[in-house]
Amino acid sequence: MTVFHRNETRDPLPGHLRGGVVAIGNFDGVHRGHQSVLNRALAEAVKRGVPALVLTFEPHPRTVFRPETPVFRLTPAPLKARILEGMGFGAVIEYPFDRSFSELSAFDFIHRILREWLHASHVVTGFDFHFGKGREGGPAFLMAAGEREGFGVTLVDAFRDENAAVISSSFIRSLLAEGDVSHAAGLLGYRYTVEAEVIGGKKLGRTLGYPTANMRLPPEAELKSGIYAVRFRRADGSLHDGVASFGRRPTVDSDGEALLETFVFDFSADLYGEICAVSFFGRLRDELKFDGLEQLMVQMRSDESEARALIAGVQPLSDIDRRLTFG
Numbered sequence: 001m002t003v004f005h006r007n008e009t010r011d012p013l014p015g016h017l018r019g020g021v022v023a024i025g026n027f028d029g030v031h032r033g034h035q036s037v038l039n040r041a042l043a044e045a046v047k048r049g050v051p052a053l054v055l056t057f058e059p060h061p062r063t064v065f066r067p068e069t070p071v072f073r074l075t076p077a078p079l080k081a082r083i084l085e086g087m088g089f090g091a092v093i094e095y096p097f098d099r100s101f102s103e104l105s106a107f108d109f110i111h112r113i114l115r116e117w118l119h120a121s122h123v124v125t126g127f128d129f130h131f132g133k134g135r136e137g138g139p140a141f142l143m144a145a146g147e148r149e150g151f152g153v154t155l156v157d158a159f160r161d162e163n164a165a166v167i168s169s170s171f172i173r174s175l176l177a178e179g180d181v182s183h184a185a186g187l188l189g190y191r192y193t194v195e196a197e198v199i200g201g202k203k204l205g206r207t208l209g210y211p212t213a214n215m216r217l218p219p220e221a222e223l224k225s226g227i228y229a230v231r232f233r234r235a236d237g238s239l240h241d242g243v244a245s246f247g248r249r250p251t252v253d254s255d256g257e258a259l260l261e262t263f264v265f266d267f268s269a270d271l272y273g274e275i276c277a278v279s280f281f282g283r284l285r286d287e288l289k290f291d292g293l294e295q296l297m298v299q300m301r302s303d304e305s306e307a308r309a310l311i312a313g314v315q316p317l318s319d320i321d322r323r324l325t326f327g
């Protein structure tokens with residue numbers, strides 16, 4: 001078993017990764033639609049006995065074209081890599097994307113990247129994947145190139161959820177902006193998860209009996225503020241249930257920045273500086289402004305028991321969910 005490889009440069013690819021089956025796309029969120037494309041690539045690689053790779057682009061191309069409105073990433077690169085590794089891929093290529101790379105023609109993209117650099121033996125993409133300058137290359141172009149040059153091409157049709165709706169990253173982003181983490185989990189196939197470093201706060205939590213591990217989410221993250229039942233993963237992989245508040249804490253700190261603050265149940269250790277993950281199971285309520293800390297503490301006690309009850313009944317939604325959020 002070879003080790004999973006994250007390739008973040010344009011340097012020559014390690015030899016053992018050449019000649020593989022390559023799934024191409026941004027796959028932000030690695031949602032169930034993406035998974036249907038990715039699983040086809042994995043199956044094709046097993047059939048051929050070659051490595052399975054994902055070719056994706058960093059930063060997200062839309063953030064390169066419109067830096068003033070960066071994309072709210074459902075899966076920043078490290079989390080995406082972790083999910084892909086768990087699915088069984090041998091590598092993820094986080095190809096450095098910039099404006100000059102975006103000028104490459106579709107023809108050159110196939111020659112320089114897929115052929116000369118990756119030596120791809122087979123390519124798998126979604127039905128709507130476009131590539132090359134001005135999105136000039138589409139499925140038909142890729143099929144024709146494959147026939148001409150002797151690599152296989154699989155185009156995977158739109159994946160629909162139980163209500164026959166096409167699953168998309170942008171719809172999932174809008175669900176998170178409404179706080180509907182349960183619906184988002186159904187479409188992702190796993191619980192929405194964020195990763196960040198635990199930072200210091202006002203040190204008020206411990207005096208209330210509710211110490212909270214504070215994290216800063218990227219400014220473009222559009223999760224609705226509120227109180228959530230969560231599972232907390234430490235850097236060593238250990239899992240702990242908790243209740244988290246995301247927002248500006250109007251009771252104590254009305255002009256503060258939005259923070260994700262998790263009270264971890266039955267736990268006591270120093271978490272400062274550790275990169276931890278928080279997975280969202282359900283939203284309990286809006287963030288409120290209380291008249292005093294006493295009232296806030298009464299509410300936090302009831303949030304805690306509600307979160308414990310909610311988490312007691314949860315089951316993994318998929319293998320990805322099991323690996324990410326269940327251990």
Ligand SMILES: Cc1cc2nc3c(=O)[nH]c(=O)nc-3n(C[C@H](O)[C@H](O)[C@H](O)COP(=O)(O)O)c2cc1C
Pocket residue numbers: 201202203204205206210212214227243244245248249250251252261262263286287288289290296300303304
């Ligand atoms: C379960 C839970 C519920 C919370 N609810 C609210 C709330 O409704 N309104 C609010 O202003 N702050 C809320 N908070 C945030 C607290 O005000 C904050 O965690 C506390 O002030 C500690 O701050 P510190 O981490 O900077 O020490 C909540 C925190 C938790 C853990």
Ligand SMILES: Nc1ncnc2c1ncn2[C@@H]1O[C@H](COP(=O)(O)OP(=O)(O)O)[C@@H](O)[C@H]1O
Pocket residue numbers: 198199200201202203204205206207210211212213214262263264265266267268269270271272
């Ligand atoms: N059960 C727990 N849940 C969350 N953090 C805890 C817990 N026990 C200890 N801690 C530690 O205490 C810190 C939070 O304490 P707190 O008084 O709320 O300070 P801060 O102002 O940093 O939020 C966490 O970052 C972590 O290092």
